[in-house]
Amino acid sequence: MARKHISRRQALRLLGTTGITGLAGCTGGDSERADSGSGGSSSGTVSIGVLQPISGDLKYYGEQALWGFYSGLAYKGETDPIEKASTGTRSVTIGDTTYELHVRDTQFDTDTAQTLATNLVQNEDVDLLFGCASSGAATRVIKTVSKQTGIPTLIGPAASASITADSETCAANVFRASENTAMDARSGGTYVAQQTDVDSVYLFGADYSFGKAVVNNYRAVLEAEGIEILGEKFVPQGYSEWEGLLKNAEDAGAAGIVGGFTVSTLPQLFTAFLNGDYSYRVFGGFATRITNAAMGQTLQKELGSLTKNAVKKTKLGPFTTRYHWNQYDNEINNEFVNMYTKTYGVVPDLFTAGTFTAASAIVQAVEEAGSTDGSDIGAALGGMTVVDTPKGPDGYTFQGYNNQARSEMTVAAPVPTGDAWTDSWDAPVRPSDPVARIDADTVTIPKGADSMACTL
Structure with missing residues (x-):
């Protein structure tokens, strides 16, 4: 007698939607709808x-x-x-x-x-x-x-x-x-350690999984490369009291800081940094157009007219990018x-x-x-x-x-958007052409690393 096929839908209705470990092998749809080979x-x-x-x-x-x-x-x-x-x-x-x-x-x-x-x-x-x-x-x-x-x-x-x-x-x-965030941080950390003269870093991150992953992976890469970590601080999303924290990094002698944040926090960080007198550079990752818009608006407010030289003098970046349209030819x-x-x-x-x-x-x-x-x-x-x-x-x-x-990941500097991209990139700044490329093996958490608990 032929065995009757039971679809995932039928099995779930019979057994419920939690604790169904016995269905691990049931991953296809109804047999009459799917060809196999x-x-x-x-x-x-x-x-x-x-x-x-x-x-x-x-x-x-x-x-x-x-x-x-x-x-x-x-x-x-x-x-x-x-x-x-x-x-x-x-x-x-x-x-x-x-x-x-x-x-x-x-x-x-x-x-x-x-x-x-x-x-x-x-x-x-x-x-x-x-x-x-x-x-x-x-x-x-x-x-x-x-x-x-x-x-x-x-x-x-x-x-x-x-x-x-x-x-x-x-x-x-x-x-x-x-x-993922580990790829952001591992590529950024590799760039900072191998292609800049930065020898000490202060790490900042949002106090949830995103920011913690950025900080943890930057720390791992930078320490492995002999870069001194002078301190680290996690703050809530939307945090705005940056003057004291940035001064702490300056007083500690940091040559660079890392910001593991999204659009909810970066504008406040950038505003405080641009209004202060700090000797270090800011590193991190390029985010989406809405974050670039916020960063660009902050730069416009603080600098007035945006020029490539004026943006470069701010000591913001270069930043890593997972992908943007102009990073690959x-x-x-x-x-x-x-x-x-x-x-x-x-x-x-x-x-x-x-x-x-x-x-x-x-x-x-x-x-x-x-x-x-x-x-x-x-x-x-x-x-x-x-x-x-x-x-x-x-x-x-x-x-x-x-x-x-x-x-692979790339590293790019923030530059004014310019007329060529005004209609299709609604933000005052954009990523430059790649400053560096970080190969796929380097940016990925390797098997056996302390932070890799997955074994399939």
């Missing part, structure tokens, strides 16, 4: 649950994440990207395979993300999950949905290093193409920038290369597996070198020990 062509439908914030104050994070993902699918399918970053169902056909995207708005809220992810798996029977811009939301989804059901999940652009470094969140079915990136700018009216931003690569990897996995079954796609993603990426051919490789993709 071991390579070659595939046909059928891949259903992807997409979780991004597309409303509220940080909706731009979700928009650029979606726009990058849509552009990755468009590049693979030689078509135009989906235009709207809105909820609903969208479809892209590449060859004989249809990618059905069920887009949901997380509102940058952890509880909402969990509820939506649960519904997508339990009631809509998706084959894969993709998304989460919030690291808190990503962590919750992984723990309560991905690890419980075994559904292949691509996280991005959530950037906390712990997602692919801690044993509680790493898993054989959890992948991330997007760059190759055929894939050139086409990506053109299609993205034409469709969305702005140039690709910080998160877009990672989410482009996530989409590219899914299509590549389907083609390599010759299957639209979720478990086959997940198996093909393991250890994959992604062929088509904005950082060039073979620009990202999923590491076998934690499923985090390693990729």
